Amino acid sequence: DQQVKQNSPSLSVQEGRISILNCDYTNSMFDYFLWYKKYPAEGPTFLISISSIKDKNEDGRFTVFLNKSAKHLSLHIVPSQPGDSAVYFCAASGGAGGSNYKLTFGKGTLLTVNP
Amino acid sequence: DTAVSQTPKYLVTQMGNDKSIKCEQNLGHDTMYWYKQDSKKFLKIMFSYNNKELIINETVPNRFSPKSPDKAHLNLHINSLELGDSAVYFCASSSTGTPNYGYTFGSGTRLTVV
Secondary structure, three states: OOOEEOOOOEEEEEOOOOEEEEEEEOOOOOOEEEEEEEOOOOOOEEEEEEEOOOOEEEEOOEEEEEEOOOOEEEEEEOOOOHHHOEEEEEEEEOOOOOHHHOOEEOOOEEEEEEO | OOOEEEEOOEEEEOOOOOEEEEEEEOOOOOEEEEEEEOOOOOEEEEEEEEOOEEEEEOOOOOOEEEEEEEOOEEEEEEOOOOHHHOEEEEEEEEOOOOHHHOOEEOOOEEEEEO
Protein backbone atom coordinates (compact mmCIF):
# COMPACT_ATOMS: atom_id res chain seq x y z
CA ASP A 1 0.00 0.00 0.00
CA GLN A 2 2.09 2.87 -1.35
CA GLN A 3 0.69 6.07 0.07
CA VAL A 4 3.40 8.20 -1.52
CA LYS A 5 4.34 7.54 -5.13
CA GLN A 6 7.09 8.84 -7.34
CA ASN A 7 6.35 7.35 -10.70
CA SER A 8 9.49 8.50 -12.47
CA PRO A 9 12.51 6.48 -11.36
CA SER A 10 14.87 8.82 -13.17
CA LEU A 11 15.10 12.24 -14.82
CA SER A 12 17.88 13.77 -16.89
CA VAL A 13 18.18 17.51 -17.57
CA GLN A 14 20.73 19.94 -18.92
CA GLU A 15 22.60 22.29 -16.63
CA GLY A 16 20.80 25.62 -16.36
CA ARG A 17 17.40 24.18 -17.25
CA ILE A 18 14.48 23.48 -14.93
CA SER A 19 14.14 20.12 -13.18
CA ILE A 20 10.62 19.10 -12.20
CA LEU A 21 10.18 16.13 -9.89
CA ASN A 22 6.70 14.83 -9.24
CA CYS A 23 5.01 13.06 -6.37
CA ASP A 24 1.48 11.76 -5.78
CA TYR A 25 -0.11 10.71 -2.54
CA THR A 26 -3.26 8.91 -1.52
CA ASN A 27 -3.73 9.74 2.16
CA SER A 28 -5.75 12.96 2.52
CA MET A 29 -4.77 13.11 6.22
CA PHE A 30 -1.17 14.06 5.44
CA ASP A 31 -0.50 17.60 6.61
CA TYR A 32 3.17 18.11 5.80
CA PHE A 33 5.10 17.21 2.69
CA LEU A 34 8.85 17.20 2.45
CA TRP A 35 11.57 16.66 -0.12
CA TYR A 36 14.86 15.01 0.69
CA LYS A 37 17.99 14.72 -1.37
CA LYS A 38 20.28 11.73 -1.10
CA TYR A 39 23.80 11.17 -2.39
CA PRO A 40 25.25 7.64 -2.58
CA ALA A 41 26.53 6.27 0.75
CA GLU A 42 25.01 9.19 2.66
CA GLY A 43 21.79 9.68 4.56
CA PRO A 44 18.90 11.69 3.10
CA THR A 45 19.21 15.46 3.60
CA PHE A 46 16.18 17.64 4.18
CA LEU A 47 15.62 20.08 1.33
CA ILE A 48 12.28 21.85 1.59
CA SER A 49 8.80 21.30 3.01
CA ILE A 50 5.27 22.55 2.59
CA SER A 51 2.26 22.56 4.86
CA SER A 52 -1.02 21.25 3.49
CA ILE A 53 -2.58 24.68 4.01
CA LYS A 54 -0.23 26.24 1.46
CA ASP A 55 0.16 25.69 -2.26
CA LYS A 56 3.70 26.95 -2.75
CA ASN A 57 6.91 27.27 -0.82
CA GLU A 58 10.12 28.67 -2.20
CA ASP A 59 13.70 28.50 -0.96
CA GLY A 60 16.33 29.81 -3.32
CA ARG A 61 16.47 27.62 -6.41
CA PHE A 62 13.94 25.17 -4.96
CA THR A 63 10.18 25.57 -5.09
CA VAL A 64 7.60 23.05 -4.01
CA PHE A 65 4.05 23.21 -5.32
CA LEU A 66 1.12 21.42 -3.73
CA ASN A 67 -2.18 20.64 -5.44
CA LYS A 68 -4.37 19.17 -2.72
CA SER A 69 -7.34 18.46 -4.93
CA ALA A 70 -5.15 16.35 -7.19
CA LYS A 71 -3.11 14.96 -4.27
CA HIS A 72 0.00 15.95 -6.17
CA LEU A 73 3.15 17.86 -5.37
CA SER A 74 6.17 18.81 -7.39
CA LEU A 75 9.65 20.10 -6.76
CA HIS A 76 11.09 22.63 -9.19
CA ILE A 77 14.82 23.29 -9.32
CA VAL A 78 15.83 26.35 -11.30
CA PRO A 79 18.48 26.59 -12.61
CA SER A 80 19.65 22.99 -12.31
CA GLN A 81 23.30 22.44 -11.48
CA PRO A 82 25.48 19.31 -11.79
CA GLY A 83 25.75 19.21 -7.98
CA ASP A 84 21.99 18.67 -7.85
CA SER A 85 22.49 15.17 -9.28
CA ALA A 86 21.15 12.87 -6.57
CA VAL A 87 18.13 10.78 -5.62
CA TYR A 88 15.19 12.92 -4.51
CA PHE A 89 12.65 11.49 -2.11
CA CYS A 90 9.19 12.85 -1.54
CA ALA A 91 7.85 12.26 1.99
CA ALA A 92 4.69 13.02 3.94
CA SER A 93 3.65 13.13 7.57
CA GLY A 94 0.47 13.58 9.55
CA GLY A 95 -2.80 11.88 10.26
CA ALA A 96 -4.03 9.88 13.19
CA GLY A 97 -2.48 7.35 15.53
CA GLY A 98 1.06 8.55 15.92
CA SER A 99 1.42 9.39 12.25
CA ASN A 100 3.08 12.67 13.21
CA TYR A 101 5.96 10.50 14.43
CA LYS A 102 6.83 9.03 11.06
CA LEU A 103 7.51 10.03 7.49
CA THR A 104 6.14 7.98 4.63
CA PHE A 105 8.54 8.06 1.71
CA GLY A 106 8.19 7.61 -2.00
CA LYS A 107 10.61 5.37 -3.84
CA GLY A 108 12.77 8.25 -5.08
CA THR A 109 13.70 9.79 -8.41
CA LEU A 110 17.29 9.82 -9.62
CA LEU A 111 18.04 13.25 -11.05
CA THR A 112 21.02 13.62 -13.35
CA VAL A 113 22.05 17.12 -14.37
CA ASN A 114 24.34 17.07 -17.38
CA PRO A 115 26.97 19.81 -17.83
CA ASP B 1 30.67 17.63 14.52
CA THR B 2 28.31 15.02 13.16
CA ALA B 3 24.68 15.73 14.05
CA VAL B 4 23.42 12.13 13.84
CA SER B 5 26.10 9.49 13.96
CA GLN B 6 25.61 5.76 13.64
CA THR B 7 28.10 2.96 13.99
CA PRO B 8 29.23 0.82 12.36
CA LYS B 9 28.95 2.07 8.79
CA TYR B 10 29.30 -1.44 7.38
CA LEU B 11 28.42 -4.73 9.01
CA VAL B 12 28.89 -8.16 7.46
CA THR B 13 27.76 -11.11 9.52
CA GLN B 14 26.54 -14.66 9.26
CA MET B 15 22.98 -15.86 9.53
CA GLY B 16 21.91 -16.58 13.05
CA ASN B 17 24.24 -14.06 14.67
CA ASP B 18 23.14 -11.20 16.93
CA LYS B 19 24.33 -7.68 16.17
CA SER B 20 23.79 -4.11 17.33
CA ILE B 21 23.83 -0.74 15.60
CA LYS B 22 24.34 2.38 17.66
CA CYS B 23 22.97 5.85 17.04
CA GLU B 24 23.63 9.15 18.76
CA GLN B 25 22.41 12.67 18.02
CA ASN B 26 23.78 15.94 19.38
CA LEU B 27 20.99 18.21 18.12
CA GLY B 28 18.91 18.25 21.28
CA HIS B 29 16.03 16.55 19.45
CA ASP B 30 13.43 14.66 21.46
CA THR B 31 12.41 12.08 18.85
CA MET B 32 14.55 9.42 17.20
CA TYR B 33 13.81 6.88 14.50
CA TRP B 34 15.07 3.81 12.73
CA TYR B 35 14.36 3.48 9.03
CA LYS B 36 15.19 0.58 6.74
CA GLN B 37 16.04 0.95 3.06
CA ASP B 38 15.61 -2.38 1.36
CA SER B 39 16.88 -3.65 -1.98
CA LYS B 40 13.97 -1.93 -3.74
CA LYS B 41 15.17 1.37 -2.27
CA PHE B 42 12.05 2.03 -0.21
CA LEU B 43 12.72 3.91 3.03
CA LYS B 44 10.38 2.48 5.63
CA ILE B 45 9.87 3.43 9.25
CA MET B 46 10.69 0.72 11.76
CA PHE B 47 10.54 2.49 15.12
CA SER B 48 10.12 5.95 16.55
CA TYR B 49 10.89 7.02 20.10
CA ASN B 50 9.80 10.26 21.72
CA ASN B 51 11.53 11.19 24.97
CA LYS B 52 12.73 7.59 25.29
CA GLU B 53 9.21 6.20 24.91
CA LEU B 54 8.30 3.90 22.02
CA ILE B 55 5.71 5.62 19.82
CA ILE B 56 5.73 3.59 16.63
CA ASN B 57 6.60 -0.03 16.02
CA GLU B 58 5.76 -0.62 12.42
CA THR B 59 5.13 -4.38 12.39
CA VAL B 60 8.79 -5.15 12.78
CA PRO B 61 9.69 -8.75 13.80
CA ASN B 62 10.44 -9.01 17.48
CA ARG B 63 13.98 -10.10 16.61
CA PHE B 64 14.54 -6.35 16.31
CA SER B 65 14.71 -4.61 19.67
CA PRO B 66 15.37 -0.89 19.92
CA LYS B 67 16.76 0.59 23.12
CA SER B 68 16.77 4.26 24.04
CA PRO B 69 18.86 4.82 27.20
CA ASP B 70 18.37 8.59 26.88
CA LYS B 71 16.97 11.12 24.42
CA ALA B 72 20.27 11.36 22.56
CA HIS B 73 20.68 7.64 21.86
CA LEU B 74 18.67 5.00 20.06
CA ASN B 75 20.34 1.66 19.51
CA LEU B 76 19.06 -1.25 17.45
CA HIS B 77 19.75 -4.84 18.43
CA ILE B 78 18.94 -7.63 16.00
CA ASN B 79 18.78 -11.27 17.09
CA SER B 80 19.09 -14.35 14.92
CA LEU B 81 19.91 -12.46 11.75
CA GLU B 82 18.33 -13.65 8.51
CA LEU B 83 19.31 -13.11 4.89
CA GLY B 84 16.30 -10.82 4.43
CA ASP B 85 17.63 -8.45 7.06
CA SER B 86 20.29 -7.30 4.61
CA ALA B 87 19.57 -3.62 3.99
CA VAL B 88 20.75 -0.14 4.84
CA TYR B 89 19.52 1.04 8.23
CA PHE B 90 19.20 4.76 8.86
CA CYS B 91 18.86 6.47 12.19
CA ALA B 92 17.21 9.89 12.30
CA SER B 93 16.08 12.51 14.79
CA SER B 94 13.67 15.43 14.93
CA SER B 95 11.97 17.83 17.32
CA THR B 96 8.31 17.36 18.14
CA GLY B 97 6.22 20.23 16.93
CA THR B 98 8.46 21.13 14.01
CA PRO B 99 7.33 18.76 11.25
CA ASN B 100 8.19 21.34 8.65
CA TYR B 101 11.89 21.16 9.54
CA GLY B 102 12.17 17.53 8.61
CA TYR B 103 14.38 14.90 10.10
CA THR B 104 18.14 14.76 10.30
CA PHE B 105 19.43 11.39 9.14
CA GLY B 106 22.61 9.56 9.89
CA SER B 107 24.75 8.26 7.04
CA GLY B 108 23.40 4.73 7.33
CA THR B 109 24.64 1.27 8.29
CA ARG B 110 24.87 -1.23 5.46
CA LEU B 111 24.10 -4.64 6.94
CA THR B 112 24.94 -7.70 4.88
CA VAL B 113 23.91 -11.11 6.17
CA VAL B 114 25.66 -14.05 4.52
